[in-house]
Amino acid sequence: MAECLYEGKEHAAAYLKYRVAPHELIAKILGYMEEKTAKPFKLAVDVGCGSGQGTTLLAPYFTQVVGTDISPAQLEMAQANSNPPNVSYRQCPAEELPFAAGEADLVTAMTAAHWFDRQRFLQEADRVLRPGGCLALLSYTLDMELEYGDVSGTLTDICEEFYAALLPFRNPYLGPSSTLIYKDMFDSCLYPDKEWDECFRLRRSLPLNGYIGMVETFSSYQKLQKKDPAEAERLSNNTRNKLLSAMGASSPDTEVVVVVKYFYWLACKP
Template identity: 35%
Template sequence: MSQRYFEDPEHARLYAKYRTVPPPNLIKRVIGYLEEKVDAKGRQLALDFGCGSGQNTNTIAPYFFRVVGLDISEAQILEARKKSPRENAEFMVSPAEAAPFSSSSAQLVTSCVACHWFNLPNFYKEVERLLVKNGVAAFYAYTLPSIVDHEKAEELNEALCDVIHGSLGRYWGDGIRHLENHYKEIDVPFSKEVVRESFISKSDKSLSDVVAMVTTFSAYQTMKRIEGNEAVEAMTEKFQKRIRESIGTAENMPSEKVTLTVKEDWSLVMGRKG
């Protein structure tokens, strides 16, 4: 059974606003790999599993006649439908292990920062069923983020790690291990060749955006549900205070004005149906 952590409507709203998109060079690599066997006219359908609020679905939409994002969370699908700018993108509620599509119907199946929560053996079988001959399965995700390009980066990351691995540590689901080991245990078992590549993305975020990013984590939402609002608010306030002390920011400077460079290490695993 899939692990379900993204059901709450407020969580879905935050997810839509603050979750990142995959780096462009990663998407180009996936499409380039597909193009080795499937030309533009053949790219009729892509299926994006665990689509959340649609960030990845909308990113791959320009390359296909039709793209469908699927997620087990109705709240996430409602957000995806509201936010999507793509006319050829559709969204539906569905488990990853049993999609309402015929066999050999999709040229590409993706899962972005999601498949580690699925029942992987059943998901792999479903992906193989759905793909056409020479169709591509691509699964990608980033490790938990880090703060870079700052003289106090070590201190800043200690503060971030204390939140991610300390305060939130016991609230992560089992699937988090796949992020921590860079998707080394994620597979495409029906493919003769499994491609594994790494990518890096960096972006400048305000301190308030970094805090908001933390609130999108499944572990944060679990802690909030178990310990209550006061506990998670105290944790994020402590985190912000440590960041400000490390970089010497005035207490009265708004968090929106405090800029940090955040790095994400992405891992791509993909293969082709023979």
């Protein structure tokens, strides 16, 4: 794995608490697989699984699901969850998966592949996938929007100020756009049967504090927090107060709709 992040226990706990589980995209992956390859689906490998939110969503559809991650703290959090009996976890780099050639029906990475050595990971995914197996990579842009009554536009403007303040702390390995990373990986995948979707909007109702907590799990915020904890706290509090003022609300537990803009690609190994 090219970049090792999300390794602290506190960060792993926040990741589990605040990150959104992409149920709708699991349905997209399974729909694609059912069109392209024969059942039964035996093994799914969720690479860079973090605290396992996406890993457990695969459990009803596969005989065995294995989440892999390089971070012991994330895996400790994943294993502490109430996991289905067919879900397990392994510590390993994304580029060195502990599976035999042709063993997996699905290899997926949910909001993780941008941290990998991307070409080595694609080669490793190809190695472990069986013919007819599928590769599914997904992530989201950081420009999440908020919806609340008739002030949604104002809230989104405040959110954009939040993101702009974090931009100088973006990891240079990611470059200017995560979407471009995934599009480049898509273009370099030689499987002829593949699909790209640049924007799939996923809506979740969360307390306003849940939205703030989610942004605080981003690597750019974590970098700011490590460099200047007081400034990070000031930025979060200032953003929260601006949002509450625009909403005409007093409690940070007030529910808002968070719009997360996912992008993803799917491919079937010949």
